[in-house]
Amino acid sequence: MQRLVIPRSHGAARIYELNRPRKLNALNEPMIHLLRSTLEAWDSEEACNVIVGTGKGRAFCAGGDVIALAEASKSAETRHKALSFMKHEYELNYFMGTLSKPYVVLMNGITMGGGMGLSMHAPFRIASENTIIAMPETRIGFYPDVGANHFLPRLKGQIGTYLVLTGADLRGRAVFEHGVATHFIRAERLSELVENLAHLSEPSFSGVEEILAGYHEQETDEASSYLATTKGREGLEDAFSHDRLEQIVATLRWLTTSDGKAGQWAKETLAALDMRSPTALKVALEAIRRGKQLSLAQDLVMEMRATASYMSGVSPDFLTGVDTVVAKKDSKTRPAWSPASLSEVPYERVVSDFFEGGEGSASASSVTVPVLALDQEREERRRALEKRQRSSSEGLE
Amino acid sequence: MAKYTLPDLPYAYDALQPYISKEIMTLHHKNHHQTYVTNLNAAEANLASLAGDDIKEKLKLQAALRFNGGGHINHSLFWKNLAPAQSPAARLAAGPLKDAINRDFGSLEAMIKEVNGATAALQGSGWGWLGLNTKSKKLEVVTTPNQDPLLSHAVIIGIDIWEHAYYLDYKNVKVNYLDAIWHVMNFQEAEARYKAAL
Numbered sequence: 396m397q398r399l400v401i402p403r404s405h406g407a408a409r410i411y412e413l414n415r416p417r418k419l420n421a422l423n424e425p426m427i428h429l430l431r432s433t434l435e436a437w438d439s440e441e442a443c444n445v446i447v448g449t450g451k452g453r454a455f456c457a458g459g460d461v462i463a464l465a466e467a468s469k470s471a472e473t474r475h476k477a478l479s480f481m482k483h484e485y486e487l488n489y490f491m492g493t494l495s496k497p498y499v500v501l502m503n504g505i506t507m508g509g510g511m512g513l514s515m516h517a518p519f520r521i522a523s524e525n526t527i528i529a530m531p532e533t534r535i536g537f538y539p540d541v542g543a544n545h546f547l548p549r550l551k552g553q554i555g556t557y558l559v560l561t562g563a564d565l566r567g568r569a570v571f572e573h574g575v576a577t578h579f580i581r582a583e584r585l586s587e588l589v590e591n592l593a594h595l596s597e598p599s600f601s602g603v604e605e606i607l608a609g610y611h612e613q614e615t616d617e618a619s620s621y622l623a624t625t626k627g628r629e630g631l632e633d634a635f636s637h638d639r640l641e642q643i644v645a646t647l648r649w650l651t652t653s654d655g656k657a658g659q660w661a662k663e664t665l666a667a668l669d670m671r672s673p674t675a676l677k678v679a680l681e682a683i684r685r686g687k688q689l690s691l692a693q694d695l696v697m698e699m700r701a702t703a704s705y706m707s708g709v710s711p712d713f714l715t716g717v718d719t720v721v722a723k724k725d726s727k728t729r730p731a732w733s734p735a736s737l738s739e740v741p742y743e744r745v746v747s748d749f750f751e752g753g754e755g756s757a758s759a760s761s762v763t764v765p766v767l768a769l770d771q772e773r774e775e776r777r778r779a780l781e782k783r784q785r786s787s788s789e790g791l792e
Numbered sequence: 793m794a795k796y797t798l799p800d801l802p803y804a805y806d807a808l809q810p811y812i813s814k815e816i817m818t819l820h821h822k823n824h825h826q827t828y829v830t831n832l833n834a835a836e837a838n839l840a841s842l843a844g845d846d847i848k849e850k851l852k853l854q855a856a857l858r859f860n861g862g863g864h865i866n867h868s869l870f871w872k873n874l875a876p877a878q879s880p881a882a883r884l885a886a887g888p889l890k891d892a893i894n895r896d897f898g899s900l901e902a903m904i905k906e907v908n909g910a911t912a913a914l915q916g917s918g919w920g921w922l923g924l925n926t927k928s929k930k931l932e933v934v935t936t937p938n939q940d941p942l943l944s945h946a947v948i949i950g951i952d953i954w955e956h957a958y959y960l961d962y963k964n965v966k967v968n969y970l971d972a973i974w975h976v977m978n979f980q981e982a983e984a985r986y987k988a989a990l
Contacts, residue, residue: 406855442852583964587917587955590938591827596835596856605830609823609956613815 400429401451406593407444409437416452422459422509427483430513431490438494444595445603448500448513453525455502456510459484461535465717468706477706481540482765484509485695488542492516492691493773495780497603499592502526502570503582512541515575516691518781519603522567522576523585529564536672536716536732538679540702544686545694550574552628553635559679560635560643561667568612569620578611600784621656630657634664638684640676640737644668670729672712673737677745685750692769701749703764709748798822798829799868807876811972813961821871824956828863828939835860862939866919870950873985875978882976888990889948889983896931906933908970911953922949922982924989946989949982 401412411433413420437443450456459480467477491498491513500514501521507529514520522528530539530547539547539559547555554573557563571579580588591606621627630653634646647668650661668676678701686694705713712732719730734740801807801821806814835856842849875881884890884900897903903922910933911920918937923945925932934945942950951973958969 406859581959584955584959590917594831594856594859594939596831596838596853596860599834602827602831602834605823605827609819609827 399423399426400433402433405589407442407595408447408589408593409440409443409445410447410449410589413448413450413456416450416454419454419457419505420450420452420510421457422484422513423463424480424483427480427487431483431487434487434490434494438496443496444598445592446494446496446498447589447592448498448517450504450510452504454505454510455500455526456507456513457505458508458510458531461537461717461721464706465714468708469714474706478703478763478765481702481706482699482767484512484541485699485767486769488512488516489691489695489767489769489773492542493770493777495777496598497600499603499607501585501589502528502576503585507531507564508539509541511543515546516542518600519578519607520576521585521588521607522570522579523582524567525582526570526576527564527566528570528575529562530559531562531564533560533671533675533679534562534716534726535720536675536710536712536714536730537705538675538682538701540682540698542691542695542698544682544698545689545691548683548687553631554622556635556680556683557622557631557664559683560640560671560676561664562671563664563667565620567619569618569623572618572620572623578607580607580610580612584610600781604785621660626657627660630660634661638680639742640673640680643680644737672710672716672730672732673734673740674710674712674732674745675716676737677740677742678710678749681742681745681750690771690774692767692771692774695767695769697750699767700764703762704749707762709762796829796832796864798826799871801871803874803876808874808976811877811976812874812958816956816958816960819960820867820952820956824954825863825867828860828867831856832860832864859939862941865941866939866950866952869947870952873949873978873981874973874976875980877975881978881980884979885983887983889979889986892931892986903931904974907949907951908967910935911951912966912970914953917954920951920953921945921947924948924986926989929990946985948985948989949977 397414399415401414403410403412411430415421434446437446464477464480467473497519498517499519499521500517502514503523504525505527506514508531511528511530530543532539543559547559551574565573565575568579570576588610592603595602618624622631630650634643634650637643637646644665647661647665651658651665653661682701685697689697715730715732719725719728805817808817835853839850839853893900893903897906907920907922914920914935916937918935921934921936921942923932923934923942926946931948932945934942936942953966958966962969
């Protein structure tokens with residue numbers, strides 16, 4: 396039987412390899428449990444000084460098994476399976492974001508959705524020329540979760556808002572330029588890097604940083620993505636710093652009148668937003684705005700609430716999206732979203748249906764929200780640990 | 793307890809151009825070698841703080857000591873056996889080393905070919921060496937894996953074949969790096985080592 400997650404020991408390094416290459420290492424429930432138990436063991440193993448995440452094949456991890464999730468969410472009898480999967484996934488995301496050992500993720504390939512959940516919260520995130528990242532959930536009528544609403548708003552500017560709403564991707568060096576990755580290292584150097592990490596003599600964050608600095612490919616003068624240029628950043632900030640979708644759309648419409656690349660970008664972005672589920676867009680925007688103020692644990696609790704609504708059919712768009720885009724592999728037709736336009740989705744309704752448990756909302760009656768088992772102290776301990784280690788001066792006393 | 797420090801380069805960071813770039817020398821010295829020194833000190837500090845009978849813990853530290861200690865030794869030797877291309881040290885002058893090379897390999901070119909061949913053939917990361925067999929007094933080509941130091945022979949010349957030594961200049965074309973490095977080889981230092989080892 397195929398081992399879905401292969402654990403390896405090399406010196407002081409503990410390496411997990413996602414091994415489902417024909418499904419681009421998409422996460423299923425067994426993999427979530429394997430990862431959790433493996434990491435629990437490593438995080439408390441004395442001889443382990445660094446944890447490394449990798450994936451076999453051309454993806455690190457392309458996401459979760461959405462078809463199975465959608466199927467399970469259809470009926471009240473099987474719904475708990477979908478909720479259970481999401482609960483365990485979020486708990487894993489939290490655990491990975493609060494490891495006491497340095498955690499290095501080699502995003503050496505497609506890293507999307509659930510795959511971002513495994514990597515975003517790591518202190519060391521390596522992009523190579525093969526990396527492609529995205530949070531494409533709004534394409535399938537869902538919203539970006541897995542702690543994205545904690546991580547993405549903390550990047551510089553509105554790149555996070557752009558990524559969650561459009562589902563657009565970033566590739567190669569651009570992943571580093573926008574801060575999604577902490578380092579950019581060519582794929583062929585990664586095995587030498589792991590060799591080096593294997594010889595760390597203690598679980599030191601600054602020790603890992605030192606090693607990574609020797610492999611990171613230094614900045615070139617030209618930005619690799621339009622959005623990293625001055626003009627690109629301006630347009631991005633102008634359009635995506637609003638708190639309401641309607642304002643974002645209005646700014647983009649105005650920007651389409653700009654010359655050259657700026658106008659073209661605005662047109663493409665509007666076209667992308669038009670294809671997305673209107674409900675999902677509003678949920679995603681509200682989530683990322685709220686997440687900026689939340690700790691990782693608080694953010695995941697918020698997401699569990701919104702996700703529970705989705706898995707309980709509060710919006711039919713998740714099933715529609717999975718059916719059209721994933722099952723039928725149709726990315727050209729606009730799925731039959733319901734409601735079909737932004738103006739038919741009142742903001743207040745989005746808040747009450749997905750974020751609060753107010754009276755008269757769909758939530759009050761039929762949505763059970765699983766309680767996440769998150770030890771909030773882990774986050775504080777980890778923050779203090781990192782701060783102590785990374786601010787310590789070079790050399791020893 | 794000894795505290796190891798990063799030795800200064802005997803030349804400027806750009807002195808080995810165009811054969812090895814300033815960028816590589818800077819990263820190689822300030823990052824990679826410095827990391828070995830830092831980690832070696834850390835490993836030794838950990839070792840010193842262990843109880844005398846804690847054998848298990850001592851064994852665990854051995855890998856870190858071997859790797860970082862070897863890395864420190866190897867790189868310290870390496871900087872010294874390089875020299876700017878225009879300096880007189882980069883020529884193999886007439887003398888005992890030149891005689892020994894001709895005797896054991898036939899010619900300088902033949903020796904270079906053999907060292908480069910063995911070094912390029914190393915799988916993974918490691919070092920290529922021209923060493924002196926102290927029993928037979930013959931010059932021989934040796935390789936060591938990872939950061940293992942050369943212990944079986946006296947070190948005459950070392951070549952770092954870890955990717956970080958050449959990647960930024962030569963990408964994955966190792967052989968170009970190996971051809972280039974002989975233009976900046978410090979034969980004077982090599983001869984001094986040879987004489988000392990006889």
